[in-house]
Amino acid sequence: MNKNISLSVILPIKSSKAKDFGVFFEKAIASLHNQQEQCDELVIVHTNEESLVSFLDAYDFKSLNVVKKVWNEEPNYCSQMNYGVEQSTSEWVSFFEFDDEYSNIWFKNFKKYLEVYPEVSTFLPVVVDVDNKEVFAGFTNEATFAANFAQEMGYLTNEVLQDYQNFQTSGIILKKDVFILTGGFKPSIKLTFGYEFLLRLSYNSPSIMTIPKLGYKHTNLREGSIFWNYKFGDNKITEDEVKFWLQTAKKEYFFTTDRKIKYEIQTS
């Protein structure tokens, strides 16, 4: 099927030096080609790292409509994603990562559910989490369907998020203007930036729905990834800091602007 839907996929990339970058990237792009409904464009927001620029220039994206935007400032997932959304030209945007894959039915199901749930402004996929060896680790975003969990089956509410954080924004499809009006991601928030965004989104816009279909494959803790670095890398964060960012998310979601939060070690 070669029917485009008004959807831009935003793909921020920091570096091509990540382990197995080429392999991951190839699979990620293939997952876009394999969609049963095609998106309008792929917006890649990449740093000016020489090897990455060369890689992207040489890459054959075939039929995909690719828009490459250089990010000249300090690499940051949230800032690059915000910029990509701003630069996109579709009504809807979806967040992608080079080490992940969309399932071939995700855009088709987005279109199908949008037709019958026109009031919904954010659709979450059921995410299949895998480890580096592609071994199944679990599902994410599925909990909206669990018995006695959400007030209305399938819908994610702010109330639910207060008690349960295991939701993610990877693969999400939401209205571009909703993302912008909500304030986008907050680059100063570490670790819980996705959670804080969902809290804010649900606080401002009540219609967030999980589509009960496998929509996205997410590689957990890939070596060199943001969350791997938080856990194992040079930027490893302590348990106290984890708690701090969790509490911060719950405090900050009332504000649509990034208040430049910093973690400071408390000394008595």
Next chain:
Amino acid sequence: MNDIKTKIETSLTNLKEKKSRIYFVVQDTKGNARASVKFIYDIAMALKDDGFNSIILHEKKEYTGVESWLDESYMSKLPHQAIEGENLNISPEDFIVLPEIYGFIMEQIKDLPCGKIVLTQSYSYILDTLQPGQTWSSFGFFKCITTSEKQKEYVETFMKKISYDIITPVISAAFTKPKLPPMPIIAMHTRDQTDTINIVKQFYLKYPQFRWFTFRDMRGLSENEFANSLKNCFLSVWIDDASGFGTYPLESMSCGVPVIGKIPDLIPEWMDEKNGIWVQDKLKIVDYIAEFVQNWLEDSVKPELYDDIEVTAQKYNNFENFKTNVIEKFSGYLNNRINAFEDQLKKI
């Protein structure tokens, strides 16, 4: 002699004018939905709509009725009478249609001069209330209405000297394809509730990754609640070894919901290898559910399955066909009585 002649002529007039009473005995389900009772009401209603004098007969004066789970019109349009404490006027031109579960009533009414018809929906109940050696014919029941050719073939192997007619149940108009996509909910309908409990528990233990799927026991719902619940489901599970017809899977199919079912002892005539996932081994049902769940999540359930269930369901949701069949059968019964009375009249 003249008195008898007058009575026969009166009976003939009542039969010809469709005034003869057709009593349908029903169980009081105490407000619980039951397909077998709905089937009786559907027959009575089809006849009433065509000018027949159908009457619902319940055992006790205190009758809960069916408006809470079926429809108010079934209560208001059809006259209801209690057997207990009321003097039933039963004339020779009248008919009593008695479900097979009321074997004990057969003996009580064996001397009534009316037409007597046994209605068999579930072959497994036939012998429950009969003493060893007793048959329907020994109580003056020579006519049986049943729901399928298969059931007829089976029942006539041991209930002999009976003529059989088939009235296939119709699936209610409440069971239609939903407008919204289904939720990750599995509808459960098992004769024995422990089957439902065991499947749910085993499924969650064996496939913990699918704990977010909900099982819904379909007991105790009104027809509309039942239909609306089914429409939310992406899969139905059905276990009923003693099923006589298999209304539930057809209701599921009418809602576009595929069924995983254990093949009953009497294989329904609508069942084929394409219109469902039919299994012999009850213990494997959880594995079939898990496989179906995975396929559903990936949108890889074969589209042909949905096509086939739709084709099957369409054969059983035409109320006009059902009504035509009912009227044809009962007109035949009335005509037979007319012929019998006219023969008697000639002999006088």
